[in-house]
Amino acid sequence: MVEAGRFVDELKAAGIGLFTCAPDSLLKSFCAYVTDTCGESHVIAANEGGAVGLAVGKPDYAI
Secondary structure, three states, rough: OOOOHHHHHHHOOOOOOOOOEEEOOHHHHEEEEEEHHHHHHHOOOOOOHHHHHHHHOOOOOOO
């Protein structure tokens, strides 16, 4: 399994500046890490569709 911190660091290095996801019990450790460390660049969505909408709503964010 990939460590959450390493994964987030790689995403940031790739230019991704917005993290959005729907709460998920299978990804709870990753979601907790992002919530604790990404501050205002993390938005919790009500569902996966909402997360995708947030992610593509601003053109300078990569998915």
